[in-house]
Structures are given as structure tokens and as C-alpha cells.
Amino acid sequence: QVQLQExxxxxxxxxxxxxxxCAVSGGSISSSNWWSWVRQPPGKGLEWIGEIYHSGSTNYxxxxxxxxxxSVDKSKNQFSLKLSSVTAADTAVYYCARDIGADGYFxxxxxxxxxxxSS
Amino acid sequence: xxxxxxxxxxxxAPGQRVTISCTGSSSNIGAxxxxxxxxxxxxxxxxxxxYGNSNRPSGVPDRFSGSKSGTSASLAISGLQAEDExxxxxxxYDSSLSGSVFGGGTKLTVx
Numbered sequence: 001q002v003q004l005q006e007x008x009x010x011x012x013x014x015x016x017x018x019x020x021x022c023a024v025s026g027g028s029i030s031s032s033n034w035w036s037w038v039r040q041p042p043g044k045g046l047e048w049i050g051e052i053y054h055s056g057s058t059n060y061x062x063x064x065x066x067x068x069x070x071s072v073d074k075s076k077n078q079f080s081l082k083l084s085s086v087t088a089a090d091t092a093v094y095y096c097a098r099d100i101g102a103d104g105y106f107x108x109x110x111x112x113x114x115x116x117x118s119s
Numbered sequence: 120x121x122x123x124x125x126x127x128x129x130x131x132a133p134g135q136r137v138t139i140s141c142t143g144s145s146s147n148i149g150a151x152x153x154x155x156x157x158x159x160x161x162x163x164x165x166x167x168x169x170y171g172n173s174n175r176p177s178g179v180p181d182r183f184s185g186s187k188s189g190t191s192a193s194l195a196i197s198g199l200q201a202e203d204e205x206x207x208x209x210x211x212y213d214s215s216l217s218g219s220v221f222g223g224g225t226k227l228t229v230x
Contacts, residue, residue, distance in 0.1 A: 036219070038165075045121060046157075046165065046208055048219040061218055095164055103212030104219065105155035107176065109164040 002027035004096050004110035012090075012117050018083040022096030022110060029077045030054040034099035036106060037070060037081045039092040047092075051099050052079055086117045122147060123209050123222035130228040136197040139225045141209030142190060147220060149190035152212040156185055156194045159206040159224075168207070169194060196227070204229045 008020035022035070029035065037049040050060035052070045060068050069082040083090060093114050097106040124142040131137040141154060148154055154172050157165035167176050169185035172192065184195045192211075196203055209222040 045224040046210075046221040048221065050218070059218055062216055099219075100170075101153075103152045105153070105167060105170045105210065106157070106165070107167050107170070109166070112164050 002098070002108060004098065004108060006094060006096050006110045006113040008113060008115070010114060010116060012086055012115060013119055014087055014117055016086055016117075018081070018086050018090060018094075018115055018117070020081045020094055020096075020113065020115070021078050022080070023076075023078045025077070029072060029079065030074055034104060035072070035079045036097045036099045038095045038097055038106070038109075040095070040112075041089075041092040049081065049083075049094075051104075088117050091115065091117045121223040122213055122216070122220040123211060125207075125209060125222035125225045127223070128226045128228065130230055131196075131199045132230045133199050133201065135199050136195060137199060137227065138196075139194045139207050139209075139227070141192045141194070141222050143192075143211060144190055146215040147190075147211045147213040148187065148192060150214055152214075154185065154187050154192035155210045156183075157208045157210065159208065161205070165208060199229055201229050203227060 003025045005023045012018045034051045036051040050070050052058045067084045072079045093112040095112045096110045098108040156169040158168045159165045172187040173185045182198045207225045213220045
């Protein structure tokens with residue numbers, strides 16, 4: 001059974017770079033799926049950040065595109081998120097998810113990790 | 120200001136039926152893209168509830184059903200149970216944004 005697990009620092013300083021990794025276990029990241037990052041500010045709704053295919057192809061939310069980089073490491077069966085120039089508005093629970101289909105849906109989610117932006 | 124619009128809250132008594140609407144536009148739902156629904160219990164990750172407008176993943180009770188028409192979609196929950204109290208989100212693809220979009224979420228309260 002495929003599982004996703006996010007990891008990374010829970011506290012990032014303003015203007016710094018948020019870095020998270022999503023480990024895929026029980027299956028291969030090179031399967032025919034896209035892999036996404038979704039975030040949720042405290043008490044608010046869900047926001048899609050971007051996605052990556054095992055080939056390295058990416059798509060990003062236009063509102064975050066200038067600050068986001070998503071990469072894949074097939075040797076470690078994981079994918080990563082980097083968000084630069086963070087502010088308090090980037091404080092959120094960050095989820096990684098498996099993305100199914102052409103106009104995909106997210107059938108599998110990690111438990112999420114809270115990242116707080118504060119000095 | 121989500122791309123997809125949902126009511127902030129709905130409520131119903133145990134055993135009743137409630138519906139949650141999700142309104143989009145010609146660049147997402149109206150363009151023919153599928154709508155998907157998620158249930159988020161307090162303190163947990165979202166869980167896929169309905170995919171492809173009306174399909175239930177294995178394990179989701181048939182009390183949950185989805186439909187789509189024009190630029191809108193709906194999630195219906197019949198035979199309400201206390202355990203259904205959660206936040207519900209719709210999601211689709213938007214061609215003008217070239218990516219996934221979510222509704223703002225609807226909090227379901229079981230009275």
C-alpha cells in the first residue's frame with residue numbers, strides 16, 4: 001500500500017526558503033502519476049501549489065510560480081518542494097499528494113506538516 | 120476568493136439529507152473538467168470522497184453522491200450521521216490557470 005510522508009523544518013525565518021520532502025513508500029514514484037503539493041493555512045481552505053511527473057515535468061500555481069521549485073529524486077523515491085522569500089502568509093500545513101488522471105484528483109495524501117514562518 | 124465557490128456552512132439533523140454546491144465558470148467546470156470532492160475531518164488530511172463527478176472510491180458509503188451540471192456541481196449526503204461532521208471541498212481543473220483549483224470549503228454541522 002502506497003504511503004506518503006512529508007518531512008522538513010517546522011520553522012522558517014521570513015525571507016528564507018521553505019524546504020520539504022515527500023517520501024513515497026510501498027510503490028514507485030516512477031509510476032504513471034503526477035505528484036503534488038497542497039497547502040492549508042490555519043483555519044483556511046486548500047491551495048494547490050504545484051505538481052511534478054517522474055520525468056521532471058512540472059506545473060505550478062501561477063500565484064506562486066515565481067517562488068516555487070518542485071523536484072524529484074527517483075533514486076530516493078521522493079519529491080521535494082522549495083518555496084523562497086517566505087512571509088507569514090506562507091504559514092500553513094503542507095501536504096503532499098498523489099495526482100491521478102489528466103485533470104487529476106488527489107487519491108492519496110500525506111498526513112501533512114505544519115510550517116510556521118516566524119523570526 | 121476561491122476559483123470555485125462553496126457555501127461556508129450547511130447543517131442538518133441526523134438522518135436528513137443535505138447538499139453542498141460548488142459553482143465554477145467556463146474555464147473549469149463549465150469547460151467540461153471533472154469535479155472531485157474531499158472530506159476533511161478535524162486535524163486530519165483531506166480524504167477523497169467523490170472523483171470524476173459521481174464516482175465513489177472503495178470504502179466510501181453510498182450515502183455520499185455527486186453530480187455535475189453546467190458550471191456547477193453538488194455533493195449530496197443522505198442519512199446524515201454524527202461522523203459526517205467535517206469540512207468538504209470541491210476541486211477541478213482550470214484551463215486559464217493550467218492547474219488544479221479548490222473551492223473554499225463547506226463546514227457541515229450535524230445538529
